[in-house]
Amino acid sequence: MHTVAIWGAGSMGRTHANCYKQCDETHVKYVIDSDTEIAHDIAALCGAIPQAHPEAALKDPEVDIVDICLPTYLHRECVEKAAYAGKHVFCEKPIALSCDDAMAMTETCKSNNVKFGIGHVLRYFPEYEMAHDMIISGRLGKIGVVRMSRTGPFPRGWKNWHSDSNRSGSLLLDLSIHDFDFLAWCFGDVERVFARCARHDRPLEYALAVVRMKSGVIAHVEGSWAHPAQFSYEFEVCGSLGMIEFDSCKTQPLTVLAESVQTGKPGVAVPESPLKDKHPYLRQLREFLAFVDGKITPRVAPEDAVKALRISLAAIKSARTGEVVPV
Numbered sequence: 001m002h003t004v005a006i007w008g009a010g011s012m013g014r015t016h017a018n019c020y021k022q023c024d025e026t027h028v029k030y031v032i033d034s035d036t037e038i039a040h041d042i043a044a045l046c047g048a049i050p051q052a053h054p055e056a057a058l059k060d061p062e063v064d065i066v067d068i069c070l071p072t073y074l075h076r077e078c079v080e081k082a083a084y085a086g087k088h089v090f091c092e093k094p095i096a097l098s099c100d101d102a103m104a105m106t107e108t109c110k111s112n113n114v115k116f117g118i119g120h121v122l123r124y125f126p127e128y129e130m131a132h133d134m135i136i137s138g139r140l141g142k143i144g145v146v147r148m149s150r151t152g153p154f155p156r157g158w159k160n161w162h163s164d165s166n167r168s169g170s171l172l173l174d175l176s177i178h179d180f181d182f183l184a185w186c187f188g189d190v191e192r193v194f195a196r197c198a199r200h201d202r203p204l205e206y207a208l209a210v211v212r213m214k215s216g217v218i219a220h221v222e223g224s225w226a227h228p229a230q231f232s233y234e235f236e237v238c239g240s241l242g243m244i245e246f247d248s249c250k251t252q253p254l255t256v257l258a259e260s261v262q263t264g265k266p267g268v269a270v271p272e273s274p275l276k277d278k279h280p281y282l283r284q285l286r287e288f289l290a291f292v293d294g295k296i297t298p299r300v301a302p303e304d305a306v307k308a309l310r311i312s313l314a315a316i317k318s319a320r321t322g323e324v325v326p327v
């Protein structure tokens, strides 16, 4: 039996709480959030104790896993606190805002002998998993060009933290990192990146990155926080023996595009796979539990999360300087 403390009960804390409810042998004992109302709501979902502060959970010997769903700028501090308390740690992506922080966190987990998982959930979306397997098997031949896109409304998280690049890292770090991780998973190391980014005072943000892999593959990665309402994602992979394409919008028979702000509710879009029986967030957390039990090697190592972060940081630098940035 695993006993979990969820730290951060916003959009992702809620998603993880719902997943743990479906995991046998797992009990969420604490939900920690500085907003006590939110902590109560999510704790009620899974029969947990709401807490405004982490101390009780970190001291509780029953708790063996701390699941961190806090804004990105808090990841390093909180992952390290949990590791020092001897807890295994699952942390939402992006691992951190800088590679130095990410490597320090990885080291702290290693030296405290606790397991460390990062939520690069795209690897658990069945459509991306299938594309990865086809690429690796050689079924599409030699891959030349890849196009990836991830677009949605501006996220309305706690205290608007996404709009502050010192807290979220901005679109290329918070959102496009999913696609950068997928590229590294499929094609290995990146050689260089060129990116352009448009911001607007609403705030809206749009970015386009061209990523040249060391293997020669060229990828276009589009990210947007300027869509009026719908969160969607697409990819197209072109090889010498064929191509594969996916568009999350095509799985929906009816599409309504209305300003999401009209609902008046805060929140961050959490993508869902149209293949409902293969819930990616649940599969991801189940795999982390199996990793903690020593049954498997994880699909996402902390080093993978650092690689994805490095690509995001290179793209941000390119967008700022207007130059091609080697990775």
Ligand SMILES: NC(=O)c1ccc[n+]([C@@H]2O[C@H](COP(=O)([O-])OP(=O)(O)OC[C@H]3O[C@@H](n4cnc5c(N)ncnc54)[C@H](O)[C@@H]3O)[C@@H](O)[C@H]2O)c1
Pocket (backbone or CB within 6 Å): 007, 008, 009, 010, 011, 012, 013, 032, 033, 034, 035, 038, 052, 069, 070, 071, 072, 074, 092, 093, 094, 119, 121, 156, 157, 158, 159, 174, 267, 268, 269, 270, 271
């Ligand atoms: N894997 C994915 O698909 C995905 C999707 C969205 C977000 N994320 C990532 O998950 C993380 C959390 O994002 P979110 O969308 O859930 O954010 P959110 O804004 O919805 O929620 C953040 C929560 O943290 C709480 N909080 C803030 N500071 C705190 C503190 N010091 N102590 C305790 N609680 C505190 C807030 O009250 C809020 O409830 C981010 O790193 C984000 O990039 C991942």
